[in-house]
Amino acid sequence: MIPSWDLNWPAWVVIILFGAAVGSFLNVVIYRLPHRQSLLHPPSHCRSCGTRLRALDLIPVLSYVLLRGRCRYCGKSFSPRYAIVELATGLLAAAAVYTCGLGLYAVGVFVCLCALIVVIYVDLDHMIIPDETVVVILIVGLLFDCRQMLQQGTEQLISFHERFGPELYPEIYSEYLVYLPRSIVGALVGAGVFLFITWFFTALMRKPVMGMGDVKLAGAMGAILGPGYGFFVYFLLSIIIGAVISVALIALRIRSRRDYIPFGPMMALAGMVMLLAADIVVPLVLQFYRI
Ligand SMILES: [Zn+2]
Structure with missing residues (x-):
């Protein structure tokens, strides 16, 4: 590099x-x-x-x-x-x-940025997020994780502390750690969070607020960002960007209040910010969050 x-x-x-x-x-x-x-x-x-x-x-x-x-x-x-x-x-x-x-890391980041550009325009034109773009980001996320595991070993894995209680099975009492890769837990958490939100607001507002494309994209971004603060900040950022752009579009009368404004482009913009400036954005957002 x-x-x-x-x-x-x-x-x-x-x-x-x-x-x-x-x-x-x-x-x-x-x-x-x-x-x-x-x-x-x-x-x-x-x-x-x-x-x-x-x-x-x-x-x-x-x-x-x-x-x-x-x-x-x-x-x-x-x-x-x-x-x-x-x-x-x-x-x-x-x-x-x-x-x-x-170096190779920059190539991976650039490939994801390209996939996100495609997401922005295809979602604006057709209200869909092509699966190919999601798969590209997911693969890059898995490769980044493999690279980090090779460099840092099990430090990079997420460990869950498990224990068989002595009350239940005194003869096999033991404590152990279960290790899971960051990218896979991130993908499941990312898709899971967005799936829940989609289900909740669709039930509440009786109209679709997000599509399955958004859920899949959130999963792919989760693979890149991991299930921790990175994804949390990404989630907040896409909502903030979404709110600002939606209010601006309605104020400028480009879209009306009743129009469906796709969420994919907002998620893609937030993803670009996270890919390029996570080191700056994450501490900044968490600073406000702690107050
Ligand atoms: Zn011509």
Whole structure:
């Protein structure tokens, strides 16, 4: 792993360009995944005139700016979203390397950030969270846990103190510890908490407040953050972000009070904050919590 302060500016430019190129692929994923289309075939084409786009039309962000957001062949304007996703992915790649250093861990964090970008846009467009995005985050969470177990041994495992009471079985009286991996307990706690909330509020308000996609995403984030303070702060953060954005959308009359506002994008934003800045956010939130 190369620490981020050892990287010079050309290295940062390469990281951002690499991220933007990945962002270009994420645009394809965001559009095709909910339609169950192949991510590789056919190659990128204008959705209006069908012309296959060349390398020159596909340079992240730059092509959009140079062509003023229009198709070179038919003149139809593209949504600025493509350029926004490319730019955001480029900056998130830099943020991942900045916080984790240049190494395999940063790659894992960046993969999760990419999955969360897909969650935001697919949930906004289709009100679903694709299982593929959840599985990607879950796998990264399990791999991170394996890495920590290899480095720190059983310290990284969650231990439960169990005891057979002498009252019941005096002849086999014993105490022992049961060890369970952090990621698996985290996934169960994360999904369990959200499943309970979904059930409770659906029963209370007699309309769905969250979907099963949100429950699965919470489980995957639990695998990354573990069942402790990390997940607790993540949970608070998604509610705070959700409340702020919902109030803003209603105040700005973009959505009405009766509209269903998907919770997946809020959970994804909170997840991004936790992946990049848990060291800062967790102590900050717990400070308020203790008062
Ligand atoms: Zn066109």
